[in-house]
Amino acid sequence: MDAPFWSDGLYFECARCSACCRHEPGFVFLSTFDLRRLFTHSALAFREFVDTLLRTVDIGTGNAISLREKSNNDCILWNGNGCSAYEARPVQCATYPFWQGVIDTPEDWNRESLDCPGIGRGPLVTAEAIGDRLWRRRAYPPLIIPYDVALESIDEDTLLGRSGIASDTLNAR
Numbered sequence: 001m002d003a004p005f006w007s008d009g010l011y012f013e014c015a016r017c018s019a020c021c022r023h024e025p026g027f028v029f030l031s032t033f034d035l036r037r038l039f040t041h042s043a044l045a046f047r048e049f050v051d052t053l054l055r056t057v058d059i060g061t062g063n064a065i066s067l068r069e070k071s072n073n074d075c076i077l078w079n080g081n082g083c084s085a086y087e088a089r090p091v092q093c094a095t096y097p098f099w100q101g102v103i104d105t106p107e108d109w110n111r112e113s114l115d116c117p118g119i120g121r122g123p124l125v126t127a128e129a130i131g132d133r134l135w136r137r138r139a140y141p142p143l144i145i146p147y148d149v150a151l152e153s154i155d156e157d158t159l160l161g162r163s164g165i166a167s168d169t170l171n172a173r
């Protein structure tokens, strides 16, 4: 198999333009790992956490959990100056722009640079660091709820994967 085009690394440094957090509709899918970290960071009661921050998105095989958006399409966690949960931000956000579909080919990478001014600037991100981000996306997949299970009906321990078995069961059903 050929080495990926990024085997010598890629240049990226976030320009903090917030284009990937605001203005456009999109989905930030959450794993149980993300949910646990965000819940702890939020300091909200569990039901308030679910009702304020979460929504479900039909992805064809079930309903994935995503962050909500404000009416202007800003991420629900955007506070006017940046991410209000930056230290606990989801894996999807922390690994951007090193997503499989973005680094499949040089053309994909160049196309993404039209939306992200951080691409192509700053220090070199090594192949090892890029590989680590790809691994994290695979290691923490979005939690998918079966169609016959309402988000509102899932108890705290199950949604947050505290029992392990329960959240795995949600994904496997």
Ligand code: SF4
Pocket (backbone or CB within 6 Å): 013, 014, 015, 016, 017, 018, 019, 020, 021, 096, 097, 115, 116, 117, 118, 119
């Ligand atoms: S679009 Fe790129 S440069 Fe702008 S905030 Fe997102 S990652 Fe940073």
